[in-house]
Amino acid sequence: MERRSMLRSRGIAGIALGLASGLVFGAGGAVVKPLLEAGWTPGAAAFARIGTGALIMILPALWAVHFDLRRIWRARRTVLMFSLFAIIATQVAFYAAIATIPVSTALLIEYLAPVALVLVAWVRRRRAPHAVVLGGSLLAIVGLVLVIGPGGGTLDPIGLLYAGIAMVGLCVYFAMGESGDASVPPLTLAGCGFVVGAIVLGVLGLVGILPFSAVFTDVGYFGTTAPWWVPVITVGVVSTAFAYVSGVAATVRMGERLASFVGLSEVLFAVVIAWLLLGEVPSLVQAAGGVLVVAGVVLVRLAGSPAAR
Numbered sequence: 001m002e003r004r005s006m007l008r009s010r011g012i013a014g015i016a017l018g019l020a021s022g023l024v025f026g027a028g029g030a031v032v033k034p035l036l037e038a039g040w041t042p043g044a045a046a047f048a049r050i051g052t053g054a055l056i057m058i059l060p061a062l063w064a065v066h067f068d069l070r071r072i073w074r075a076r077r078t079v080l081m082f083s084l085f086a087i088i089a090t091q092v093a094f095y096a097a098i099a100t101i102p103v104s105t106a107l108l109i110e111y112l113a114p115v116a117l118v119l120v121a122w123v124r125r126r127r128a129p130h131a132v133v134l135g136g137s138l139l140a141i142v143g144l145v146l147v148i149g150p151g152g153g154t155l156d157p158i159g160l161l162y163a164g165i166a167m168v169g170l171c172v173y174f175a176m177g178e179s180g181d182a183s184v185p186p187l188t189l190a191g192c193g194f195v196v197g198a199i200v201l202g203v204l205g206l207v208g209i210l211p212f213s214a215v216f217t218d219v220g221y222f223g224t225t226a227p228w229w230v231p232v233i234t235v236g237v238v239s240t241a242f243a244y245v246s247g248v249a250a251t252v253r254m255g256e257r258l259a260s261f262v263g264l265s266e267v268l269f270a271v272v273i274a275w276l277l278l279g280e281v282p283s284l285v286q287a288a289g290g291v292l293v294v295a296g297v298v299l300v301r302l303a304g305s306p307a308a309r
């Protein structure tokens with residue numbers, strides 16, 4: 001009886017942490033968008049977020065492996081792939097997307113990654129997926145058409161393209177998770193990935209490959225104005241470091257499967273926060289499309305397909 005009560009308490013705590021992680025993750029786009037509107041390039045904004053997150057997470061990342069750098073070195077390929085695709089490509093592309101299209105739209109496209117993996121697996125294996133997976137994928141695609149189609153208004157095609165690139169980065173992240181490389185804990189992988197990401201982005205900016213431009217002035221912040229460094233610290237500490245740590249802690253307490261569904265709350269929080277802070281009010285057609293996208297992704301994950309797990 002006592003064990004059951006303990007497990008229930010851990011589950012409730014896990015859901016609470018998962019929702020908190022989804023909330024601060026979802027707020028990240030709305031916090032950064034005023035920087036982009038003020039003249040920051042996506043590369044500079046991503047570097048500020050990733051660099052701040054790296055400073056906060058490096059010690060917890062090392063502590064998780066008891067400061068054994070050999071374990072990190074043995075997993076260097078995994079760390080590098082995670083950093084290049086799941087962090088750099090995803091973040092820079094997402095920021096480039098929300099510079100021209102609504103935050104919620106970009107996030108919905110990015111979260112179609114499980115559906116994209118199902119379609120890729122279908123083409124590679126030449127075998128139709130389970131009916132539930134196929135139905136969920138079709139539902140999500142119809143929802144996406146409603147979000148970005150004629151009924152949803154005119155959206156910048158370049159912004160949609162960048163959102164698609166962010167989705168590809170998320171696909172790589174999911175595929176890496178499916179490969180099952182457990183040589184380093186998730187917290188270590190995230191922390192070291194941010195360190196590598198900050199270094200790579202810094203080098204790309206110094207040599208001029210990635211445009212770096214920042215305007216150090218007051219920007220919009222939760223309905224008012226604040227110095228530029230306030231949203232930078234907020235997104236780096238809260239929407240990055242705290243979000244990843246709380247997300248890992250939530251997964252430990254409630255399991256990967258439930259955590260993957262609770263993580264979809266990020267989309268809902270992103271819509272609400274962008275509505276309140278940026279005035280990005282979705283139309284009824286877009287809202288209906290967003291519901292279909294989330295429902296489709298839920299069906300894909302419920303079916304337990306290897307690509308979406």
